[in-house]
Amino acid sequence: MVDFKYNFNKAIIFNGNTATIVEIEKWTDYDGEQLQIVTKDGAIIITSSFDTKLINDINSTVKADDIARSILGEDAEINYLGQGKQLTLTP
Numbered sequence: 001m002v003d004f005k006y007n008f009n010k011a012i013i014f015n016g017n018t019a020t021i022v023e024i025e026k027w028t029d030y031d032g033e034q035l036q037i038v039t040k041d042g043a044i045i046i047t048s049s050f051d052t053k054l055i056n057d058i059n060s061t062v063k064a065d066d067i068a069r070s071i072l073g074e075d076a077e078i079n080y081l082g083q084g085k086q087l088t089l090t091p
Helices: 064-072
Strands: 010-015 018-029 034-039 044-048 052-055 077-082 085-089
Touching: 010 044, 010 064, 018 064, 034 052, 052 064, 064 077
Parallel strands: 018 077
Antiparallel strands: 010 018, 010 052, 018 034, 034 044, 077 085
């Protein structure tokens, strides 16, 4: 029996040409494709694993916005949600 423990610090949630990057406090996956993400500021997000990438970019030179832009392209809208505020970056 193998027990895998995954550690993610951010989720990238995709919707069209927009990606929202969320700081994760904890997460749970369910049968099917549902994910429940609790953000650092306590918000609860239910999303689909089809539209979401969970990542750990703490010790990586490749950050969440790099991954989002590599998937959506340079003209993508990137939103940051966490720590009680929301920023929007556009190209």
